[in-house]
Amino acid sequence: MLGEFELIQRYFTSSTQGHGVALGVGDDATLLTPTAGQQLVVSVDTSVVNVHFPSDAPAKAIGHRALAVALSDLAAMGATSRWCLMALTLDQQSLGGHKLDDDQAVSVWLQAYAQGFLTLCEQHETTLVGGDVTLGNLSIGVTVMGEVPSGGALTRRGAQAGDIIAVTGALGGGGGGLALWQQGERDLAHPLIARYLLPMPRLAAGRALRGLASSALDISDGLIADLGHLRQASGVGATLEVDAIPLAEGLVDSLGPQRALKAALSGGDDYELLVTIPQAHWAQAAAALKPLGIALTAIGRCEEEPGVRGVPPEGETGWQHFVEQTPSGSDPSGNRRGESP
C-alpha cells in the first residue's frame, strides 16, 4: 500500500491555487485567507460504515455522501462553501473484501471514492485543504468551512408566530432509498437510491434565502424531529398541513402511501432545508429559488402555542433507520446516527 502522503498526492490533490488558499496541502497545516467582512461557518460530520452508509455502497457514493451531509449544514446557514478537510479511515471492508496490500483494489476504490468527493467539491467551488488517512474501521470525518456576510447567517433561532414553514425540494427520498437498498435495489440511477446515497446539499437555496427566511436547518433526522429542534431554538409552536408535504419522486409507488408519508415525516437523510419565512417575504423567497430549479413548498405555520399540531400517527413513531451488526458485534441499539450539534 502507498504511504499516506503519496496516497493523498495521487488521489486527492486538486488545484488549491487561489480560492483563498495561501499554502495548500503538504505542510503541517494549511494557510487560508478569510474574506474581509465575512464570518466563518464551520461544521464537522462523521460517516461510519454500517452506521451511516452500508458497507457495500459504491465508493463513489461513499465519497460524495460524506461530503454532502457536511455541506448540508453550511447550506442551512446560508453560507458559501469555501474549504473542507477530510479525515479518512480505511479498512478492508471498504474494498469489498480485498486486502489492503492488493494495490489494484485499493487504487480502484480510492479513485472512485476521490471522484465522488472531488466532483462534489467542484460543484460547490469547495477546495480540499487538509486531510488525514489512517487504517482502521472505515470512517470519514469531514470538516467544512464556509463564509457568510457578517450578521447574515440563517440560524435555527429566528422563527416567529405567523411565519410560514416551508421545505425545499421533496421529502422521504432518504428513508425511501434506504428501504429499497435494504430490499436489494443497487441502482444508483434509481431516484430514491440517488436521494439516499447521493444527496445534494442545498447551498444555493440557503444563500438565496438569506435575508428572507427567519430560520433554517437541514433535514437530517426527519421532518418532525428537525422541526422540533427549530421550534425549541426559536421558542415557537407549529401546525403542519401534512397533505401539502412534497413527496420524493417514486416514493408512493415504491412504499405505498402510508410508508411514504412516514418516510417523509420521520425518515430523515433528506438534506433538504426546513425554513420559516415571514409572510411578507414569501413571494420573494419563492421567486428567489425559481431560477435555481428548486421548489419551495409551504407545509405549515408557526404559532405562539408551544408544541406541534397536525402530525398524523405516521410521524409519531420513529423510522427504522439503517442499522446493521458491526463486525465487532456492537449493540445496534441507541442513537447510532450522527447529528451535528
Add this chain to the structure above:
Amino acid sequence: MLGEFELIQRYFTSSTQGHGVALGVGDDATLLTPTAGQQLVVSVDTSVVNVHFPSDAPAKAIGHRALAVALSDLAAMGATSRWCLMALTLDQQSLGGHKLDDDQAVSVWLQAYAQGFLTLCEQHETTLVGGDVTLGNLSIGVTVMGEVPSGGALTRRGAQAGDIIAVTGALGGGGGGLALWQQGERDLAHPLIARYLLPMPRLAAGRALRGLASSALDISDGLIADLGHLRQASGVGATLEVDAIPLAEGLVDSLGPQRALKAALSGGDDYELLVTIPQAHWAQAAAALKPLGIALTAIGRCEEEPGVRGVPPEGETGWQHFVEQTPSGSDPSGNRRGESP
C-alpha cells in the same frame, strides 16, 4: 445511552462566549469571526484505537492526546490556536469492556475523556466550537483552527544552507514511552509514559520563533524522517551532530544508550519542533524560548549538498511502532500511523 445532543451538552459544553465565536454549538454550524490581518491555519488529525493509542490507555490521556497531536501542527506553523472541532466515534472497547448501555461506565469514561480534552483546550485558549459523536470503532478526528499574522507563518520551505538545525525540548520520549507501555508500565506520572500519552504541543515556542526560524515542522514521524520532509520541501541537505541530540529524561536508564538513540532518531511521537535558524538569529531565538522554559538545542547544520550525513545505523532502520491486531483482525502491515499531509 444519552442522545448525542445531550451527551455533547453534558460533557463538552464550554463557555464559547467571546473568543471570536459569534454563534456556538447548537445550530447546524458554528459562526466564527476571524481576526482582521490574520491568516487562518487549519489541520485535521485522526487518532484511532490500536493504531495511534492503546485500547487500555486512560480516557483522560486519549482525550488529551488526540487534541495535542493536532495542536502540534499549529505549533509548527507558529500559529495561535483559536478553535477546534471534535468528531468522536465511540465503541465499547473505549470503556474497558463495559457495554454502552451501562450509563455509569459511559459517564465515567466520557467525563475523564472530556477533562483531558478540555483542560488542554483551556491551556491553549482554544474553544471547542463543533462536534459530532457517533458509534463505531473508537476514533477521534480533531480539526484545529488557529491564526497567524498574514505572511508570518513558519513553513517547511525556508531552510537555507548554513542555517542551524535545532529541536525544542528533548527527543525519544514518545518512542521510549511506547516501549515501556508495551512492557506493562501504566503510570501516567512516569516521565516517558507522560511524553508518549500526554504530549505537550509547542505552541508558545512556535509563536516565539516566528520571524527567527527559517523553517519548522513538528516531530511526529521521527527526527530522521521529519528532517527528510524539511530537506525535501526546502531543497537543502544536512549534517547532524548526533551527540548533541537532547534525550528525554530517563530514556537511557529505561532503554540503554543504543535503543535510546534509536528512539530519538526514529521513534517519533515526540511532538517537539524541528526548526532551522539562520546563524544571525540564533542568539535571539534561544533567548526567546528561555522565558518559556523550553530548551532549544542545535543538532546540525543545513548544507547545499543534498542528502543527510552523520546519521548512525540506529537512525537508518525504522522504529517498531505501536501496532496491535485490531478486533476485526485486519492486517497490521503497512503504514498504520497517520501523518498530516
